[in-house]
Amino acid sequence: MPSTKTVGYNRMRFLLNSLADINSQLQALGNTGGELGKLYLFQGNPTAIFRRLNEHYQLNKICFEQDCEPIWNRRDDSVRALCSELGIEAVEKVSHTLWDPRTVISTNGGIPPLTYQIWREYFYTMSVNNPNYDRMEGNAICLSIPWAKPVADQLQRWRSGHTGFPLIDAAMRQLLAEGWLHHTLRNTVATFLTRGALWQNWEHGLRHFLKYLLDADWSVCAGNWMWVSSSAFERLLDSSLVSCPIAFSKRLDPKGEYIRQYVPELANVPQEYIHEPWRMPQELQERYECLVGVHYPERIVDLAKVSKRNTLAMQALRHSLIAEGAPDEGPPHCRPSNEDEVRQFFWLVD
Incomplete structure (x- = not known):
């Protein structure tokens, strides 16, 4: 089953609301016979549905949008074959791209x-020609980075927004609540999961994003996860360009307003400590009812320690690629992106 079929509550609600809106617009328009318009929904195998509709209504034409992603090839090919078999005109238009x-x-x-x-x-x-685009194995353009073995507790704390790093937690909770994140926050939480902190495979993050983002898109989402994790589409292969979630939080949300909105445990914490609540003296933790380790979680990792470890791991990977002839030769994942482009995309400062 393609991962885009794993739909969270917000995505399903958005879909149903959109379909209801289309139906209401059709009803308002009506038709030349004076009857109300209506949106008909059918669930099941497309070829079986179209075959039955043809038996009742003698279909002349089936129109659909081109879905270029390889995970849908079998479905679309079967519909084209059915149209050829039954003498139905198949009209496929490019509009999504x-x-x-x-x-x-x-x-x-x-x-x-x-x-x-x-x-x-x-x-x-x-x-378009890469059915393994959403995974590391069998994906010719993706580096086989030796990520750490999955750590269930770490992955769950990242997904639910309980890492102990306020900006990361606020962003992950916004994603669960609203199904949307600004692209800089998507990059920040993705970097944190992969080469920035936890050193976990980007596939875990991709599956989570595909389930909960309202605008989740198989090609774009997988592509961004590969790029942000340094698995594809870049020349640098260098984790020195990683946004520190603490420094970035201070720059992006200096007063802590965003953090307080999505992490209510920190609502009363003074601005001085909102980005680093673990620095708050015990007396103040008690006064503001925010005991670290009780009301708000301890940090999931020692950021300074894991950042150094990850930097060394990425440097070792880079040296091995250069020894194989990269970037001019070797693995075909490299794209001639430059440092300015990376800095702009990640909102990094000089």
């Missing part, structure tokens, strides 16, 4: 271009 990724690849000599002005379209083009 700006261009047909297959045409882009064909025009570029049969390979995806390594330069793009729009990352979204770039990710679609890179994924």
Whole structure:
């Protein structure tokens, strides 16, 4: 089952609300016969549904949007085959992407271009012929980084927003509550899970994002996770460009307003300690009813220690790639992104 079929509450509610809105608009428009319009929904195998509809209504044309992601190829191919069998005209239009990724690849000599002005379209083009794009194994463009073995407690604390780092926790709780995050926060929590702190495989984060983000998109989401984790699409392979969640929090949310909104345990903590509550003296923790380790969790890791460990691991990986001829030769994951682009994307300061 494709991971985009794993739908959380907010995504399902958004989908149902959108369908209800379309139905109400159709009802308001009506039709030439004076009857109310209506949106019909069918659940099940598309070819079986279209075959039964054809038996009752003799379909002349089936129109659908091109879904270029490889996880949907079998479904769409079966619908085209059915249309050919029954003499139904199949009309497939490119609208989800700006261009047909297959045409882009064909025009570029049969390979995806390594330069793009729009990352979204770039990710679609890179994924169109890669059914393993959402995982490390079998994915030719993804580095096989030796991530740590999954630690269930760490993964759950990250997912639920109980890492002990206020900005990370606020962002992860916003995701669960609202199904949305600003792209800088998506990058921050993704970096924290992977090369920035926990050294966990990016696939864990991708599955979580696909389930809870309202705008979750298989190609774009997987592409961003690979890039942020230094698994693909970059030349640097260097974890020195990692945003510290504490320093970034002070710059992004200096008064702690965002943190207080999503982490109520810290609502009464003074601004001086809102980004680092573990620095608050015991007396103040008791006064503001925020005992670290009781009301708010202890830090999940020693950030200074794991950052140094991860930097050394990434440097070792970089040296091994260079020995294999990277970036000009070796693994095909590299994209000629530059440091300025990375800094802009991650909102890093000089």
